Amino acid sequence: MPKWDKFLSKESSLLKTSEIRDLLKLTEGKNVISFAGGLPDPTTFPAEDIKNITDYVLDNYSSRALQYSATSGIPELRKELVNLSSQRGISNISENNIFVTVGSQEALFMLFNIMVDPKDNIFVETPSYLAALNILRARNPSFHGIPLTEYGPDLDSLENQLKKLASEGKKVKLTYIIPTAQNPGGTTLSLEGRKRLLELASKYDFMIVEDDAYGFLVFDGDSPAPIKALDKEGRVIYTGTFSKILAPGLRLGWIVADEEIIQEVELFKQNVDLHTPSFTQFIAAEAIKRNVIQNNLPRIRELYRKKRDVMLHAMEQYFPKEASWSKPVGGMFVFAWLPQKIDTVKMLSTALNRGVAYVPGSSFYYDYSGRNTMRINFSFPTEEQINNGIKTLGQLVKDEM
Ligand SMILES: Cc1ncc(COP(=O)(O)O)c(C=O)c1O
Incomplete structure (x- = not known):
């Protein structure tokens, strides 16, 4: 013991x-x-670029880069993330829809904490990202699986399960999905599949947490626009990360969501760590601005x-x-x-x-x-x-x- x-x-x-x-x-x-x-x-x-940017940030912004900053992220980075999001096809958003996090892992941690109560019905792909499952497991929900096929999650199976749950009077809280270059399955859901998933979310009234960790890392064919790009109701909460496109050691990720959700995340993050490091945020903002990532x-x-x-x-x-x-x-x-x-x-x-x-x-x-x-x-x-x-x-x- x-x-x-x-x-x-x-x-x-x-x-x-x-x-x-x-x-x-x-x-x-x-x-x-x-x-x-x-x-x-x-x-x-891009170590050399990061070195140059670090010098630049310290020369020009040291009083802010080494200081406490806003819980939702520094304005410069949120502005650049609006730009980066539009390069993934997400438009019609403002800085107010962006929230900067310590990696997308923290984003998922906070989102599942503010949304999932014990016994809530939630859907995840089978298989899905291990560390997200672990956050969810700690929330003690009722899990339901969407089997992964070579074309992404099996939406017929999802729909059948949704029908069944509805017939039993059960509500579904959310679906966590990695629609592009899925970890671990490597699959990508088609545009039609993305539209269908959104329709199901609307019909059965659940939220979608869309993890786009690999959206910029598709090397065969095009990377379809995220589900968030198709979302007209604000039902999709999107998470992105600098870990795979810049450097994981910076520990930077972000959320794109309806302002109401952003405000809840803000309250939660104040309890977790006050804010994401200002210093790395300045570096990332400058890296987007200088096209280092692109x-x-x-x-x-x-x-x-x-x-x-x-x-x-x-x-x-x-x-x-x-x-x-x-x-x-x-x-x-x-x-x-x-x-x-x-x-x-x-x-x-x-x-x-x-x-x-x-x-x-x-x-x-x-x-x-x-x-x-x-x-x-x-x-x-x-x-x-x-x-x-x-x-x-x-x-x-x-x-x-
Ligand atoms: C699908 C997926 N989501 C989220 C993450 C979390 O990454 P990070 O916290 O570095 O953004 C990873 C990391 O491997 C991942 O594969």
Whole structure:
């Protein structure tokens, strides 16, 4: 029995450390090829530009950049985020619809905290982003899954479930969705699908939390406009992040939402951390203004497209034909479905012994199903590591069959 347990709140008992995280921690500093993380390739960081901007910010704005600032974000960055949003197709918004956060993780944390009560009916994709699921799990809602197909979430399934819930007199609070280059599935929902989801939200009166972490990182074809761009009712709350397009170490993300929601988030954030660091906000605002992000994006997309191709090619070569996997059009991950008898949670320790790490897919299912799936990252490892690691992993899967 842990010594201080009796002093902890009931809510903190819902925060569990996962055996998987503990296992992966053991690999730190060891000679393991890791497909487990979700790190950008550090060669994509525009360090020289950030250095110049930092000097400029300190020369010109030090009295504000090193000072406390507004909870919703500095005006300069909110203004630039209106511009950046319009480049993703979101128009008809003002600075008042923008709220700056410490990464999009904090955005999701605050949104789910101000919106979700225990037992609320909420929909998530199966699979969905692990860290968002963990925030939601701590809210103790009634989860419902929207199975992911190769074309994105299965909206027929969603509609059937919505009908059923309505017939039982049950209301739905929200749907959390990553419609573009989904993590972990790698899928993108079509424009028609986006319109249909909005119609369903309107008909069954629920909110959509749209996580657009990879919207700027689509490297095959166009990146469809976010659902937020189609939203006329203010039903969609959009989250974006600088982590994949500039640098995650700046810890900057943002929310685009109706002003009423923004005001609630503001009240909540005052309790969390008062405001997002002023200094990094000035840097990000200047980076948008100087087109550092836009100029860097083609290079990032090209690099990840190349690494994705190396990974898919290696999987063709080394994975058994009974396995299948996503062909991501963007983002940083491939998701693989192995024969049913393979349990990727159990297989992980053998994989680590053989020098390769992945995240078992069950972590991405709200109900921990998907025991035969895995998520593998291609943005961080080198091409050589991808080849060698996939060879090892493919052999392991064959040995387990
Ligand atoms: C889908 C998705 N949403 C949100 C995040 C959170 O990222 P950050 O807090 O760095 O913005 C991530 C990070 O990997 C992600 O993959």
